[in-house]
Amino acid sequence: LIRNNYDRYYQYYEDALSDQSQFRNYILTHIERAAYNQDLQVYYQGVVDTNTKLPCGAEALIRWQDPQYGMIYPNKFIPVLEKANLIHIVDLFVIKQVCKDYAQAQNEHKPFYPVSVNLSRQDFFIPHFYDDIIALVKTYHVPLKMLNLEVTERMMSSHNKVIFDTLHKLQDYGFEIWMDDFGSEYSSLNMMSQFHFDVIKLDMNFMRNFKSGNHSRNIISSIVALTKTMGGKTLSEGVEEEGQYAFLKSIGCDMIQGYYFFKPQPKNVFFKGGNTI
């Protein structure tokens, strides 16, 4: 019974809370089924070589096509799974699907690109996670250069030994380790000195601030130069306009990802859409 604004507010608040917990509950109880039913789908977003403007890779991005909720984006369900320590289900699903897609492309004599996948912090504390990745690339005969592993500075900022040791092991084994969302946190430069990343992905916010002038452009070119000095490559995320592309080309940023070139697409669209090498 709603008598006044105060009650109205609490009714609204409680409804929102129960919607949220219903959603969370749905995610947690349906994740296994979604993986099994192929309601989880791997989308691919092309990455282009800055100099040639041709695709040179792709990022695998998870989508959940749900019968009840429709398309659920990762920003909605990944935090829920991370909190419940279930995110490795998604991450291993994605790695497996990428390996399968690679194997299928091989069978059909179709081109494929190196694909980067996103890892979560919790993955590193799943005892079989390292072995599972190795087993998958072996099973599907995926060359190690075809699968890059993305981690964020946020997950490394605790300087956890298990994370660093596992990343070193994976890199020694032959995988490239990419740093995602570089510059979105406060300890980016520190992180760069702690681990040699093969590729630094500049956070989308740099492109958002790009228009605001020289100050942000100077920061972008400094990061690109610094990464080069340290023997790494740079990729800029969130590139949506020609002007951003032209600037990144002029400062020697190696790779570009963003709607200006490609949006995330289902496998059959990305790989059969004429995006041949």
Ligand code: C2E
């Ligand atoms: P991310 O790894 O930084 O991926 C880039 C995100 O930016 C993607 O959002 C992509 O669709 C979006 N994007 C790409 N180009 C542009 C652009 O030009 N403009 C704008 N505005 N956006 C662009 P998405 O697919 O919604 O994924 C969001 C985040 O969810 C990812 O950020 C990543 O952190 C996480 N994620 C996605 N898939 C997985 C996964 O399989 N496992 C884990 N652990 N995390 C994932």
Ligand code: MG
């Ligand atoms: Mg990423």
Ligand code: MG
């Ligand atoms: Mg990113």
Ligand code: MG
């Ligand atoms: Mg991001």
